[in-house]
Every structure is written in C-alpha cells, then in structure tokens.
Amino acid sequence: MKFGLTFFPVLAPSERSASDYFDDCLRLAEVADELGFEHVQTVEHYFSAYGGYSPDPVTLLAAVAARTTRIRVVTGAVVPAFTHPVKLAGKLAMLDNLAHGRLDVGFGRAFLPEEFAAFGVPMAESRSRFAENVEACRRLWAHEDVVWKGEFSSFGPVTMLPRTVQRPHPPIFVAATTSEDSCAAAGAAGHHLQVVPSVTSTEGLKAMLAAYRSARAAAGHAGPGRVQIKYTCYLDEDRGAALAAGRRWEANYIEKMSAAVASWAAPGAGGGDYPGYAALVDKVKAYDFDRALADNKVLAGTAADVTRQLDTVADWFGPDLSVSLQFNPGATALDRAEASVRLFAARVAPALAGR
Template sequence: MRFGLSFLPDCTPETKSPQTYFSDALELSVQAEVGGLDSVKMTEHYLHHYGGYCPSPLGFLSAVAARTSSVRLMTGCVLPVFHHPIQLAAETAQVDAISGGRLDVGFARAYLPDEFDALGVDMDESNDRFRETIRAVLRIWTEEKVSEQTPFFSYRDVTGLPRPTQQPHPPVWGAAVRTPENFAWLGTEGLGLLITPLISPHEFRDHLTVYRDAFEAAHGASGLPPRVTASLPLVVAETDEAAEEIAETYLRRYLDVWAEAVNAWDRRESSAYRGYSGFGWMLRGLQAEKLYTEGGAIVGSPATVIDRIRAFNRHIGGVDQILWQIDFGAMPLPKARQTLELFCDQVLPEVTTL
C-alpha cells in the first residue's frame, strides 16, 4: 500500500490566513517527500471556507513541483463542470511538464449548490457535463485535430498544446460518493477511483465491488488493474489520549466548516444528487468521536494507528493508497507536523506491505 497527503483548506480568516495556509501546506508537502510518502493531493472549491482558499489545485501543485523531485502530484479533484475541456487539457499538461511527468489528474462532479448557482451551471446537468468533459480531455491529450459537438461545448480541428509529458497521458481518477451508477461508470471507463469514507468503511465495501466488477468486465483482458485511493483524516500522537484530544477539537472545526458549505442542501433537491438533501443536518449532528471509532478517521498512538489502518483496509475490502488529511480544522503547523513525523517514522514501515 502507498500513502500520501490530501489537502482541502477548511480555514476561516480568523483561524488561518491564506498565506499561512499555503506556507504550511507547502512545508508539509516537502516533509512528506522526505519522509517517504508517495503523493500530494489538493482539491478545488469556491466561495466557502470549506475549500474556498484553493480555486486552482494545479496552481498549488506547480508550487509543490518546484520544491520536490519525486512525490506524485494529484488533483483531488478538479471540477470539470466549471471548465472548458481545452482549458483543462492544456493546464494539466502544463503541470505535467513542469513536474517532469509527476501529475495524476483526479476529476469530481462538484456538489455544492452555491458553486453551481454563482457560476451559472445547472446542477441537474452535472453528470453529463462531468462525463463529456473527461472524455473530451482524454481526446485532446491523445489525438490531433479533435472536433466536438455537445450541448456544453463545441469546437473543430483542435490540437491541444502542450502535449502531456506522460504518455499517452497522466493517470486519470474520478471521485464517487453515493451513487452506484457512478462507481460502475468509473470502472467501465477504466479510471482510478477516489473515495472519502465519511463515517465507516463498511458503507463503501459494496460500492468498491461495483467499481471493480465493472472495471474487470470492461478491461480484464487488458491486464490493467482497478485502482482505489481513499482520503482520511489522521492524527498520530505519543498516546491515544493525546491524539483523541487533538482530534476532538479539529475534527469538530472541520465538520462545522463543511456543514456551513452544504447548508444549501437543507432546502434543496436535485434529481442528479439523490440522497444529498439534509446533508448539512447530518454533518452538524455528527460527533467527532464517531469518525475515529468507526473508521472514518484514523486517530491514536503509532501502535493504535497501525491496528486501525489494518482494520480499515480489511473492512473496506482493500485499497491501493491512502492519502491523509493531517491539517484539517485549520490545525496549527506544529500539530500537523507531529502527525506526519510520527507516521513516517513509526507507522509507515509497518503498513507498506498491506
């Protein structure tokens, strides 16, 4: 199993300024490479304290590329419904070149109503936009004189520049949360799968089976393997009690900021997002302790964390990579650095063979 870092800024100006947030995230990214981690991931969002500091994961990853030499760089995710495929294909290929071929491109459908409303995109069209844009980006990366005519974009005889450094293109991933059809589509298309198990890994096990079965049916003869990456909050301290004290404070902040961003779902319904109505109520009622007792976060001493990683992987049915959120809740750099150091020094050597 491989491990890395997953960033999603959840800061308010009172808890951490944008300058401080990115200074901290860049320092942690460099430390992650030194400590033997494989990947650094950043997420795109707008307007809210949940993710709003980073409208451009590619901009952040370019800065990480300039400070590192081997760690993989992952968008986790860019939101294709808000971008033209020519733009996405060109900007991702540029970062692939800057990094010497270290970019993984993760796409997500977007789900915050305020983003769709402000940017003038119909939520009910998001699934079709998501799939059409990914398909178009893949064509621009790999073909010349590409023409498209869709309800969302059209162009003729486009040859994208720059061409990707990795051939035929960077590894591509897609995020899925609740809908079985989305897990199946990602498998059928041969994309890697990105998940964020919010409460318990058990709830995702059946979804991973759907993904893997669809992947095998479409690509089994090719020898290509399905790939699953999970993102989870992590706190490691010298004792379980110390780790839980940190987790209680900063997981609560993380959940509160997230709940504020999804408040619109308390009064919104969409046929494209079944099960999302009331999402804010669910987050506001969720206890931080429930996350790390049921596996949606990993918290404890090094020995406890080793056991909980093994249990998580067993309960979910196996993943290929876990990317840790170690700075959630606008956590101060020294606390996040402690988690990273203890994980790399005392946990990583024991779990890479999972």
C-alpha cells in the first residue's frame, strides 16, 4: 500500500485566493516529497468553486516537479475530450521531461454539463471522444511519423517532440466512477485505474476492481496493474478536532458540489452515456458525514482511527493500492494540513507498511 496527496480545490475566491491556495499545495508537495509519499495529483475542472481553481493540472504539476526530486506527479485526471490530442500529448510530454520521468497520466471523461457546453462538445460524444483521444495520445508518445484518422481529429504524419522520458510512454490511468464496463475496458487495454469510493457502494467498487483485474489478466498484461483510490483525510492527535474538521469541510464540499451538479436535475441531462447521473443531485444532498465515516468513504480521527480504516480498505479492495489523500479540502489552514501530512507519515504509513 502506497500513499500520495490529492489537490481538489473546493473553495471560492471569497474564501481563499488561488495564489494562496497554490502556495499551500506546493508547500505540502515539498513536505510529501521529503517524507516519502509516492505521488501528488490534481484534477481538471472549470468555472465553479467545485474544483474550478484547477483548469489545467499540467501547470500546477509542473511547479510541483520543479520543487521536488522524487515524488511522482499525476493528472487525476485530464479530460481528453476538451483538448486536441496533439496539444494534450505535447503538454504531457513536456511535463514528463520537466519531471525527469516522474509523470503518471490519468485520463477522465468529465461529467459536468456546463463544462461540455463551454467547449462545444456534446456529452453524447463523451465516451467515444475519450477512447479516441487517449489512444491518439498513446500513439503520439510511443511512435514516430504518426498518421491519425479518427472521428474527431485527423493529422500526420507527425513525430511528437519532445519525446517522453518514459518509454514507450508514461503510465496511463483511466478514471472510473461507477461503471464495471469502463474498468474492464481499462484492464483489457493494459491501463491502470483511478477510482473514488465516495461515489459508489463498497460492493459496487469491489465489483469494479474485480472486473478490471480479471480483464487485465485475461488480456495477458504483465502484473496486476496499479489502482489509485482517493480519500479525504481529517487527521489530528485529538479525535474531536479531527471529526469537527471533517464535519465542517465535508459540509463545504457538499455545498459546492450541489451547486456544480444542479443542472443534472434537468430532464435528459447528459444523455445515454451517463446512466444514473440524473439522480446525482439527490445523492449529493443526502450525504451524511457519520454514515460516510462508518462506511470508510471518508477518513477521520486519530492516527489509530485512520490506520484501522485503511486496514479495512486494504481488506476490501486489495493491498496493492495507491491511496491518494486530500489533506487540505476547502480553505483548510496550511499549518493544520501540514501537521496532518506529517502525522500520517509518522504514525499511519509505518503501521500499514506490511500491507
């Protein structure tokens, strides 16, 4: 079991400026690098207080790469539907070079209607654009004189410069939310997987991971594949303080996410490529911190509490996990977030070293 940091900005300019938030992230990345964490990752979102401070993960991760020496930088995830594959492959190849081969590339489909509308991309094309552009990026990294004739773009022959440091290309991850089919497709393609346990049931996630691992093995790919799983973590020497922070910032998360997903309540939103998302608004509003904590969908408490939770997570989903932790949700003060990162490295990670 390995551990890293996730940066998902859930805050508005009235709560904290973007420059201050980025400064906090860079400081936490430096600390994580010193303490032996595996990775740092961030998201791609637009416009709203739900992730909108991070419209370009590559920019923040380039700054992280410049301030660290060992830790991996991870897109969690970039959205290939919103960027021409030649542009996206080039940006990520530059980042792999700036990081000296420390890049993991996570690709995601996106799910907010306003983002698709802004880019003029129909949500009904989400799945097909995703599959086409991921494969186009992979070929641009792995091959020279690439000729591409797809449904949404055509180019070539071209040879992408710079070439990626990692050959034939950086590790590719696919972000999945609830679909076993998406997980199986990622496994069959030999890609790795990013999942978020807060948006599906424990049994549902077990089934997703089983589908991924089975399809990967059936396709003959070497190794079990890498699975990144994301949690928000409220860690403190004082359990009461940790739970109070959890209630505060989880409520903030629900407030921001509720506003971001409100358009899903409209009839026909998303089309057939997003089955079940029409109920997303009600699901978000029904969130309960105590139930989420009991179900291990959020990590909170003392080092012993969080260690027990992650031990259970390993039992459920397998010990070969890379757990990506958000220690600075919302406008969390830097000193509190840094203290939690250091406490995790000192007390939680060593207790789970054998998993």
